[in-house]
Amino acid sequence: MPKTLPLIDATAPLCCAPVSAQPMADSEALELAVRLKALADPARLKLLSVLLTDPAGEICTCDLAATIGLAESTVSHHLGQLKKAGMVVAVRRGMNVYYSARTEALDALRVVLDPHCCT
Secondary structure: OOOOOOOOOOOOOOOOOOOOOOOOOOOHHHHHHHHHHHHOOOHHHHHHHHHOOOOOEEEEEEHHHHHHHHHHHHHHHHHHHHHHHOOOOEEOOOOEEEEEEEEEHHHHHHHOOOOOOOO
């Protein structure tokens, strides 16, 4: 059984120096690991890809389930993990929940992993 990481507030902005700048402190490594663990699933990466490329910028859980071919309950579970990691936000409208990607969280993660990427 995989080791469970300690709970941290992963919705807070990622605030550590790039991994190439200096050796990371334990707390910084933990913050980064929690976010990477949330992304380390093919279904979650597919969900983020759909959210990031959707012209409307937000999609209902039911539409996401149909798009990636998983049950709505499974999609909700994966979105919940991404939400805990601060990668997506949810807005309830009536009976439906709409999700959108937090691009600023993904940009912060990119900078921490490689500050010279995409410049």
